[in-house]
Amino acid sequence: MLEVKGLTRRFGDRTVLDEVSFSVPANGMTGFVGANGAGKTTTMRIIMGVLKSHSGSVYFNGTQIADADRARFGYMPEERGLYPKQQVLDQLQYLGQLHGMSRGDARTEALDLLDRFGIADRTKDKLESLSLGNQQRVQVAASLMHHPTALVLDEPFSGLDPLAVDSMTSLLAERAATGVPILFSSHQLDLIDQLCDNLVVLAGGKIVASGTAAELRARASAKHVVVTPPDAGWLREQPGVGVLDVAGPRALVEFADDATAQRVLRAAVQRGAVTEFAPQRPSLAEIYREVIR
């Protein structure tokens, strides 16, 4: 598990991170969201040691992180960082070697990754001759080369077509399943919803929400859909029920607590037919919009 505790960073007088704490559990993908300028990139750069924090620390598996730990992480910076004028395979091999792999291992791994991303035929091409999407694939491959113990990916999906997103997410899910904590930032909320086991929401340099998707969904005001033909209007008179919307037999309601929900269900059954009585799961995107408000 990767943990961030009390990170604070100022640029001049401006505080861009204010006591930021959250954790990135192993065995799952953690989405890192927030508006532009919220401090996501700064946080990731501090985790990777590219930038120093003014206070706070980063922990990996319970101990404060050292350069040796970071050397085994995989990192994808926001502004893509590879050599445009060098061959694809060549530079992946070099990066692998710098991460301590032997030349042969690095080559095998690079070829394997490029093959999985469907660009095995471009190994000898210069990076700059590839399309942006393919350059992105190479960039992700670079961060995965040395089988990192944790992954910190800044906007790994931006600029990728849906197929590329699929191949990348399946690869990341594979790595996550082996116990690698993965932190990635994104503005694509639908993608976050689909991929994330955990979510960290940053706004103005502060954490406004963090936890597992289930926790956040549970914490978000629980709404229920109740369908009681012929008309759901009677729900308005029930104590402890906030009716958000009624359309004929269908109502969207908020219960004060679980006991209220059970009482209302019993009442509904007594009144006649109940064709639907279901909690409405908010999407992470909705949760994000709610907390950011």
Next chain:
Amino acid sequence: MSTDLNTKPFTATAISPVAEQRGAPWLIVTLREVTVKVRDKSFIITTLITVALIVGSVVFAGIMGERTTTATVAFAENGRTANLLASANELAGSKDQKIELTAHPVSSGDAALETLRAKDADLVLAPTPDGYSLTGISDVPADIQSLLADAAEAQALDFNAGQLGVTPDELKAGSEVSQVLLEGNQERNSMAMVMGFIFSFLFYMSAMIFGMPIANSVVEEKQNRVVEILATAIPIRQLLAGKILGNLVLAMGQLCLFVGIGLLALTMMPTEIPFISVVIATSGWFLAFFLAGFLILAAVWAALGAMASRTEDLQQSTGPVIMVLVAVLFTGMYAKGSLLVVASYIPVVSSVAMPIRLLSSDVPLWEPIASLAVAIAAAWAMVLLGERIYRRAIMQTGSALSWRKALKLED
């Protein structure tokens, strides 16, 4: 989360091939720098062309030195002129001058001129009341003219001395101006001038060819943000060390190749080169001084690269370094006397100034050692300073930094 960890332990560690670093990171960077350059076609071609130029110029100089000027000289048959030609050939032999005159006696002066016009002779030599006249078609080679003048003077001296009843030596007594040079001798000085020029040029060329890429590759990595990935993989100091070392190895390798080929070609020439042992010994010193000078420049190039934000910024910021290099070049070509002595202790400039002093005169051994020590100390200081600026400036985004700002940066 901890339960997750317990039930599913970190297999990533198990499958990771990163057990321990295989070979030092700086070595990987160094090898990378070297292999990328050595595979570069333009680098190979320039190196080969330079080698060819070095061998070519040595061979050319050798051929020019060996070449004998020959001329057929026509003259109206008479003993005095024939004698003059014979003694001129003798004189050329004794002075090691490569001139050979072939006598072509004809019946009269007009016939001689006729032979010249018909291009059967190169020159016509005719006695005049004051001595001789030398006629050519469109020019008279200066070396032949001065040789004949010397021979004619000796002939006249002999004749006139006989008339006066004295020996030629008695007649010449008190007229000799012998040559004494306080520093070296003429032959050695001209050798020092040529070699000094070669050393200066080699230094200038190598410092540019291998120094500039340090700045360029630093700014390229900064601009493309590769450095962020590299910095997480290996300590940034090792990255810089590998980069500088790689270019140093390349520069020294190329320089050794050029100097070695040049010296080999020189020693293989049939004619004996004066002071070849001095040249060889000084070449060794030059390589040692180059090492120190290059390290200083490399540290500066690296700092400049880290302070720039785009490759374009380098065009401005590298100006002063290039001026220093031009100053080194001019020192090598023109500095003399006490200016040269002072220059031979200033790091970077000393890389050519001290070898030139060693070439032109016998300098006591402690001087180059002291100067080299100064240069190495300066190199050490500059590398530390350069590393400090590099480490702090390389992660800075935004506009290019000045030296003042770069020194103030915090980690």
